[in-house]
Amino acid sequence: MQSATRIDPFQPAEGPPPQALGAFFRWALAGSWPALWVAAALSAIAGALEAGTALILGMVIDGTVASGPDMFFSASNMAMILGAVGFFLILRPLAFGLSSAANSIIVQPNVNPLVLSRLHRWTLGQSVKFFDDDFAGRIAQKQMQTARAITDVAVEMINVVAFALASLIGSVFLLLAIDARVALVFVIWLVAYFMLIRWFLPRIRERAGKRAGARAMVSGQVVDTITNIKTVKLFAHADHEDRAALGAMQRFRDTSLHFGKLSAVFRVALMTLAGILPVLLIGGTLLFWSQGTATEGDIVAAGAVSIRIAQMTGWVSFTLMAIYSNIGEIEDGIHTLTPRTRLDDDAAASELQVPEGRISFQDLGFAYGRDAGGISDIDLEVSPGEKLGIVGASGAGKSTLVALLLRLYDPEQGRILIDGQDIRDVTQESLRRKIGMVTQETAMFNRSARDNILYGRPDATEAEVIAAAQKAEAHEFIKDLQDHKGRRGYDAHLGERGVKLSGGQRQRIALARAILKDAPILVLDEATSALDSEVEASIQTALERVMIGKTVLAVAHRLSTISQMDRIVVLDAGRIAEQGTHDDLLAGGGLYARYWNRQSGGFIGLRDAAE
Structure with a gap:
């Protein structure tokens, strides 16, 4: 659908991510604002039609009472009847359909990758120290968490807040048409409602941030253990790692309980306040009807509005609670991801x-x-x-x-x-x-053997990949590789960090990568240094091939490997x-x-x- 292209989901951000919340939102969502405003306008139109629903119901009831059962379907009422049918069968479904399409096609599928790609690019540019000082799993969790939370805030602000505000404004005008005193009661109720929201939501935001931090620590602890699972098993420390994970989970549970208790109190207070609204609006309109200043249709309209708003305030309040929870998670992500622990290129770098x-x-x-x-x-x-x-x-x-x-x-x-x-x-x-590099701890991706070699030069041809592997004396064993999904040879995946290969095989693939990079x-x-003497001797020829015509710095503990330097x-x-x-x-x-x-x-x- 062409409207989906209104947000470029991978558009780079300008400059570093700010550390202030509002500025961070603007940075993360830059380039998507026109589409977000269109989606918000469509949601507001749908919300305003909610008040129109009550108005039309009131008009139909008044028409029924005035005409009586025999004359209701007369020509004088036909315009009203057709208008009501058109409203419910055409206008209202169209408005809600457009609003839903804007969210599900324009906003949701594009905002999340937009924010996530920006956070990921920023994180990739951080210095090695940034990664040394944190868990890999925690950093990944923070990227995903922050992108999801910003997306949820954007979607809910459109889906709920714009919709609800338009509904409330429309309801005020409807009640003013019935009786200004009914509208005044509604405004007083709204003030009480917003005061309740204002007290609870900042506390929810704070507790949500703490819960997000504790959740990320669980991810970091679990990923750290899994990443080093062989060491855990070799040292028989499964119980130790279990206790460490349970400790992190206990802290997450405690913060979740702290958040949940406040959420439960909020729900009770909210439902009580929501229950008061129909009593006030329907009771007030009945009073004015008994005094001859309101019609039967006004009673129906006030009742429909009060029930709808009572239901909607619960929905809106819990959405606002989710928004503030997400804001707490976003602030937690800002704290982790935005510090400038990086080495940036000079503006005039060549x-x-x-x-x-x-x-x-x-x-x-x-x-x-x-x-x-x-x-x-x-x-x-x-x-x-x-x-x-x-x-x-x-x-x-x-x-x-x-x-x-x-x-x-x-x-x-x-x-x-x-x-x-x-x-x-x-x-x-x-x-x-x-600079080509081959290290002791050879870095392998859980990708195919071909992809790992191509990391040296991604645009290399298949023939060049095979030639590099042959020079590194890796071609023969690569041909015999097979992974758990049945992929063979250069298509076989090597497992996380190349765990399916021996040390010598990993080094040969690393050498092939360096040869291809040239x-x-x-x-x-x-x-x-991680290889035994026999394996080292078998790849010495490959090492010598790699060094031909290059300036070489060879760091070694094993002096035999550098005696010919x-x-x-x-x-x-x-x-x-x-x-x-x-x-x-x-x-x-x-x-x-x-x-x-x-x-x-x-x-x-x-x-x-x-x-």
């Missing part, structure tokens, strides 16, 4: 150009905002095409150096240049496109302790020589880290 692949670390320092740790005073020049090995005990600063090169963090001191370009002056996307700079971060840098306590070729460093008898002599199975020993 695309990184790498004609040679020279890397310069100049007076580099970074300690994660602490007084100690990380790296300091790093001055290092990596020549184009040079194969540089980086070694050191745990905590020496190897991974920090790599993280800074990839600009996962910005240096607290100094700078990094690639072919003379400060990496803070280029876009992060272009920087990371120029970036001029390659980082190998403990790429083989052009140069080796030894880090100790965040500083460069020594550097040179493998033979030169052994001959020097320094830290590297001690590592080499004391390594156990090719690894730097833990004892070295303490020395």
Whole structure:
């Protein structure tokens, strides 16, 4: 349906999400407001017709009383009868149908993906620290929760609030036509109703926010346990995880009870107030009828209006309670998702150009905002095409150096240049496109083997994917893969984080991905330390193929994997302790020589880290 295109469901937002509630709504719904206003207008028209329903019923009753049973269907009443039939069979269904279509076709299917896509894009741009400091499941829950809550608020404001306000305004005019005193009674009742709403809803909003936070913690705890299920089983900690989950569930239950008790009191107060309205309006109109100032039709109209509004106020109030509950959840989502824990590109950032692949670390320092740790005073020049090995005990600063090169963090001191370009002056996307990486904890998606390799270069052809797999010595085992749904070969899914593959197989797919990416700079971060010597030897040839013609930084505990590097840098306590070729460093008898002599199975020993 063409009207569904009035909201672009994936339109990017302008700027970061504000942290104030009203501004956040405007940011989240920007681009959809014209369609929302049209939907609200259609809902208001349908609401105004509710008062028209009571008016027409009153007119029919008055016509019946005035004409009597014999003359009711006479020519003089035919226009009124046809008008009433047309109202109930054509006008009213058409108005409600258009209002419903606006909500179900224009608003609901488009607003949720609009908001969710904006929140997801913003979250993807957060720094690594943002994800390190929270549960993956909790972050995902907050995105879904906030998008759903904003959608519900928009829909209910259109569906209920616009409808109800139009109905109330129409009812006031109808009652004024009956008797101003009846209308005054209704207005006084409305004041009492809004005072009741004003007292309850802010408290509901607060308790709903706490309930949303507790619910997200349950999701975070459960997802964290499931993500690490093998560790849970290996350490026989199912009971421990169960207690942790039950603790989170208990807090969620407590906040839900706190919310539920207030909701129950609200319902009783509301139903009592709603029951008063028909007594006041019908009783008042009967009184005026007995005095000859109101007709029988006025009694029916007042009765219809009072019953309808009494019913509607319950419906509206619970909708408002849901809206305020959603607002509480939105505020909770704002608190989690909108903090600016991110590294943004400079407004004038350019695309990184790498004609040679020279890397310069100049007076580099970074300690994660602490007084100690990380790296300091790093001055290092990596020549184009040079194969540089980086070694050191745990905590020496190897991974920090790599993280800074990839600009996962910005240096607290100094700078990094690639072919003379400060990496803070280029876009992060272009920087990371120029750097291929293979890590110890190889990242695999629960997608097909083909999709995982294509992550290196999504526009690659099937022939290029297979060629990369062959160079990585992965093609043979990929052909034999089969998943639980019967998909085979390159179509077989690898399971979450590649759990269906061995460590060597995961590394081969990671190498195929790096080969396909064909970036001029390659980082190998403990790429083989998780493998046994036999498996490592089997993929050494593949590693050598990946390194051809590239500037390489190879971080390793296993010294045998970097002994053939052009140069080796030894880090100790965040500083460069020594550097040179493998033979030169052994001959020097320094830290590297001690590592080499004391390594156990090719690894730097833990004892070295303490020395």
